[in-house]
Amino acid sequence: MENYLVVRSHGLKLHLIKPDDYEKLLKSEDPINTLAALGYDDVMNIYGRSWPEVLKAVYAKLVEKVRPLMVDESYRKLLTAFLDRLEAANCKIKLRELMGERTRPVLYYPYSHYLDLEPLSKASDIHEYVSLLSETPYGLKLRYALEVYEKTGITSILEASIDFSYCNYYLEIAKGTAFEKFVKMEKEVYKVYWGELFDMLGKTTKSVTFDFLKIEPNGLSMQFSALKDFLIKLKIMAKEESLDMSYVYAYLISCWIEATNIEKILISKRLNIESKTVRDMLLHYPLCF
């Protein structure tokens, strides 16, 4: 089965948007039609071509690109757990919406596994939200985090608990498979962002500690550079073991990078941001072209 996945990934890699295609998108005066011509027309026909619809189509395509690898039950679970990061992100989106005043409509990734988007988006208060998530792997530490939040008012603990629970759930599924080391590497990227909050969530008991008051996530720029380092390592591994599962994982990450890169380009085109700024922000695939 692993051989099949490796061979399939080599084949599917050819359908990824290439660096030249990014240039085409950056130079295009009609990036949405250019994107459609690059193989996104099928999802765009389903989701539409207006501003938020095209973004949904981009992430629906990410799911489409991973789906052909879900042929075996054991790997289906693993690949679904990989995609579940979108659901975890949806949970964080809803959480932020609940914390704020809901003045602007939020956007959810077009993906659901454990939790349908409708009940999630309709949750009206934090307690309803927590009870909804307690049925899912993302709610593992949420009740504890809520307790800390109610005593300290620190909202980041709630978000950190979702990422922490997702990472643990993903790692649990990957345990004993060829993906385990990559999932561990990816968890490190999450840890770089959340810093001590992640360690503390790992050690927590039922009692609430007020040490959380001193703790703050490390921030996006640190996470961005940690992500870049992770991609470099993965690229080296995928190059050295191109007939191994490293290549499959590198393909998965490439699919995700493709979606985020397209999102960045579409934003830049919408805001008329110069191409140079965007080029610097694009991530490189951990695969060789």
Next chain:
Amino acid sequence: MSHSQVPISRGTLLKLRERLTVARRGKEVLEMRREQLVHELLSSVEKIEGRSALDDKLYELFGEAVKLYLTLGEYGYRSMCSALKAPKVETLIESLYGVKVPKVKVVKEPNFSTISDPEVRRLASALYEALKEAISLAAEEEKVRALANHLEYVNRVTNSLEKIIIPQLEELIRYVSERLEEEMVSEFTALKKLKRLREHGELPGS
């Protein structure tokens, strides 16, 4: 008012003198008001001069926001924005020397603590501070516009008092007093003539 329309009498002279006093007093008051307005205007202009520095700051923050937008993506950015508890702002109209000027008051400050990421929080807070400054600057500019309009009006009234009304009143007073004097002299001469005629018995019935 032309000379021919003015009744020549002591009462008219008194009224004209009263009007002149009122006009002179009014001019003085308006001049004082003009000075106050100019003083207020200059202090507002000083505040507005900080605009270019604010423009630079906003430009810089906008660049940072764009980078953050690209890093977070549409989903992340929208979601971070939704976490914010927005400020509540009220626009009031206050009277400054009788001039209606707008004033922006922040009733409720935004709550940035709901934003989990420190970089996003810092930028959101900096953007809010810059925008708050921009709003108060806009209110200041509106104040300058209102003060300048009023100053123009005060200037027009003061000038018309100084150059038209007061000289006209002075001229009328001079005219009425001269006419009254002439009438007095002619009355006096007539009385004197009558007296002489009576003394010489030239008046019929004397």
